[in-house]
Every structure is written in structure tokens, then in C-alpha cells.
Amino acid sequence: MTEPSLAQRLLNGDRRALARAITLVEDNRPEGWDLVREVYPHTGRAEVVGFTGPPGVGKSTLIGALTKARRQAGRTVGVLSIDPSSPFTHGALLGDRIRLSEHFLDQGVFIRSMANRGALGGLSEAALQAALLLDAAGRQDVFVETVGVGQAEIDIIDHADTIVLVLMPGSGDSIQALKAGVMEIPDVIVVNKADHPLTDTMIREIRGVLSLANVDRTAEEVRGSWRVPIIKTEATLGHGIDELVDSLREHRAHILAAGQLQERRRRNLHNEVLAIATARMRRRLEQDLQKDDEFKRLLAEVVERRLDPASAASTLLERAALRGQPVG
């Protein structure tokens, strides 16, 4: 009898195979990409929920409580936590992991952090692959968590079926970002740490932003569209988690009924193909340029203000094309 392949073990839900597979993808190893290719036909079954919001609002605790609820309902869970790159975040992340630690021994829960190495684009690419691996390994619920308060963070979890924005009383910057349209309106908004006296004030503010967002829509669009629920939670006590579970279920039912789930996935996969292609083109270009004396000369001219950046970029691209080189 031959030993089962990594792909076979992954598809059987083997946790060690899953961990190994994600490492391969995270390290951008060819075997990782081969593996995703092999198991991809087995994906598309997981319900993928993305969580974003500023650091410190309790996203990990919330995901921990949600995981507990989903486990009690008999579902298997995968959690993918996207860490920022700073050298001085160790404390915060360790704290987050401790909050999830009650699940470490549960075979039905798989938790993985991915570090942001370099550009967000690259991490986003790796995170999608990892989410596909969790899906292929039979995780029924996949929770992807990203830390941040801008559009870039929403882009990372854009391939989720449902996007949850987690705030807490005092998240003034995020409310302003929603209001100013810097951040897109998510599918579900959670106000965690809702024991705070300013919770209701904050919920009123959020409602104001949401009604403002409807101003530019026709009455028909508003009627036909999803009404973003605002859920109050106290994740440390497990309060509000049932309501969150209900909202996630309702959102899923809504996008299924409206035919939006397929449309969303189609759009996200389209964007993902382009994002991977662009990231590879850029990586290739950067690699080529490292050993390229002509590029150094061009750059020196730019620095000396003799050649403008756009013309230097054109010259680079022309040369890459002349070399007949696959720029990607």
C-alpha cells in the first residue's frame, strides 16, 4: 500500500496535512500552488465569513465565542487570522491566541495565523489560497480575520461570502470612515463590548451612516437590498452570539435567494485571478530589476531629475517586452 498523498490527507480532513499545506502556500512554494490546484475542485462548500475592524475591539474573542456556538451546532470550523507586519505587535497577537486557546485541543477547530510579509497584495493572495485549503479540508465554517480600518483590510477578506465589521464604543474613526465612504458598508455590523454606557449612542451613529448610505439608492433598490443588521455583543460573556449566528444565517439565505452568492463568488474569483497575475508580474519585474544595471542607470536619472518616473516605467516595460520575456 502506498502512503496517501498530502492532497488526499488534506481532503480527508487531516489537521497536520492542512497545517503543512498552509505553510507551503504561505512560503510561496510551488508545491503549495500545485496542492491548491489539485484540491480546488473540492472547494466552494464552506461558508466563508470575513471579520474586519480596528485592533482592540475584541475580534478574536468574538470569533472564539462564535466558534464555540458553531461547534455546539455540530459544525467544523477553520479560523484564519491575518496578522499585521509590525515588529512590536507580539503582545497583542499572543493575547489574541490565548483568547482562542480553549479551542486548541478540539479536533473540530483549526486555527491559523498568517503574517503579513511585505505587500498586502501578496498576503491577500496567500490568504485566499489558505481559505481554499480549509474549504477543501472540509471545514464547514471558515472565519477569516483581518486587523485594520481601511479599504485595504476589506480587500483582504473580499472573497468572503459575508463581511462583518466589528466595532466597539469609541470606534469613532471607523464610523467616520464609513460615513466618508473611505470604507465600504459591510454586510453585518457588530458592536462588541456593548456593556459600555456609550453603546446606544454609537448604534444611533451607525444607523445614521447606514440611512445616509441609502440616500443615493432608488426606493426599489432599498427594498430589494439587504438591510445591514447591527448586533450588540459582549463576546467575553457570550452575549449576543446567538443573534450574530442568526444574522449570518439570514445574510446567507438572502444572498442565496437573490442569486447574489454566485455573483459575489464570480466577481471575487475574477478579481483574484487578476490580483494573482498582477502580483506575479510585479514580483518578476522586481526580481529582474535587482540584477539590472540599466534599471540602476534609469533610476539614477530619475533621482537626478533628468527622467520622470512615468517615462522610466515605460522604458522598463518596453525593454521587458523586447526581451520577449513573460513579464508575469
Place this chain on the structure above:
Amino acid sequence: MTEPSLAQRLLNGDRRALARAITLVEDNRPEGWDLVREVYPHTGRAEVVGFTGPPGVGKSTLIGALTKARRQAGRTVGVLSIDPSSPFTHGALLGDRIRLSEHFLDQGVFIRSMANRGALGGLSEAALQAALLLDAAGRQDVFVETVGVGQAEIDIIDHADTIVLVLMPGSGDSIQALKAGVMEIPDVIVVNKADHPLTDTMIREIRGVLSLANVDRTAEEVRGSWRVPIIKTEATLGHGIDELVDSLREHRAHILAAGQLQERRRRNLHNEVLAIATARMRRRLEQDLQKDDEFKRLLAEVVERRLDPASAASTLLERAALRGQPVG
């Protein structure tokens, strides 16, 4: 006598020529790029300061007050305000413009908003070109403002010589983002609306974050490096503006003395050349794919889970290379 060219008029500081030139760049017109190429040798003289921070903290008011101070010192000023793309921001932006309106009739001040059309990458590219045009037109101070609280927003103003983060009491999300390393430490931090009772609490929090940021540095690095000042302002009353002017001057003197200004500009121009090249490659790829039946077929396979996104991206790039096509 022949009429002076647009470039000549721009270099003479003609405001209408400047407005026209920025529109050409914003619309991604070839004449815009030609113009930047022509005037680029006359750039590098302006002092470029980038302002970022959540919406609603009073960045425009602060820039208005700073502009007044710089005008009184006899300097010419250009302001470039990068607007987010949302359809429901009209109110906020109109408010911002009103705050700057006292300068509208001053020939020494040029104010321009640029809209975020599509990807941040594309806007970032156009914003740099616009900043170069302001520089070439002889604006001595160029202030670039972006709205947002993530790394993407800092990327937009990354070509500034000095980066100012503007907060207000209640900017809890931003403090957390700094703490978690989601956002890089800027050169100067302003706490605006400093008449708020929680101002000093907030300044203590910021100091805590900054001292944490120093933990991973050697003593020598800390001694040799710039100590980020925290400036309290009440921009509507003009309070704290002199201190901000002093801090900007000190930062400039510091990076000049340490040889960092040249190094910063070199690094930023390097990144800019790559960013422009990548943006063009992506645009070209997207254009090609719009009329490409083979891409539609590939994408359908991805949606049907028969071909994974990364393999589809590889196929696309191989085909582009086979066509011998300049992918950029």
C-alpha cells in the same frame, strides 16, 4: 511671437495652466504624461508634506491654518486633497472646501481635489504626478491630504518628505492601529481639537505607543533617530499652528542633516517607478481581457471549480508572453 506652451506657462506659475495640467494627469491623458516629462527637471524644490488621518479630525481646517501661516511667511502654497470614492461623501467634502475657501482668491494658494476613481493604486499614481506639477509650477510648500486610517492611505502620501498623522481626542481606532503596527509611525503627530477634556489622556496613550515602538531599536538607533513630536492644535482658532510649523522645519532640518531626505526621495522614486509600471501592466491586462473569449472560458472554469485561480493567472500570463505582447 508664438504663444507660450502649456509647459512654459506652468513653469511661469500660471494657475490656469496648472489646473489644466492636473486635469490632464487625472484623466490619464497622454498630454498629461508628456507635460510631466517636460517639466520634471524643474521639480524637487518644493517641500512636500503629507497629511493623513481619519475623516472628521479637521485635516482641511488644519491645512487651511497652516496655509495662512506659510502665506504670511511669504511662501507660495499648493494643496492637493485626495477624496475618497464613495457616492455619499458630498457633504463632507463640500464642508472641507468651505474651510479652505478663504484662500480661494489668493493667487499664492492653489487648491485642488482629486477624486479616487477606482483603485487606490491608480489615484496614488495620478496624485504623485499632480504633486510634481505643483512643484514645477513653483509652489514652495505642497500639502497632500488623504482621508483614511490604514496603510493604503499612508502609501498615497508616501512620496512626501514629511508625513503628518492628524488625530483628535476619540481617535481610538487610530491609536490601536499604530499600537498594533497596522499603521506605520509618522514623522509628526497632531492632536487637533485639543480643547477636548480627553486630550491629555490621548497624548499619554500616543506617547505609550511611541515608546513601545522604540523597544525593538538599539539605544544608538533611538539616539540617532527622529523623536516624533506630538503637537496639540485647535485649527479653527489657529492655536498650535506655529508649533506645527516649527516641527515641520525641525523634521526637514533633521532629515537634511542625516542625509535622509535624498535617501527618502530615492526610495520613493524607486517605488513610484515600480508602482507605475505595475499599474500599467495591470491596466493593459484588464483591457486585453475584456475582449478575450479565452479569458471568459478560463474564468468560467474557475467559477465551476475546475481550474484554480492561480493556474488561471499563470495561463493568462503565459498567453500574454506568447503573444509577444508588451504586458505593460
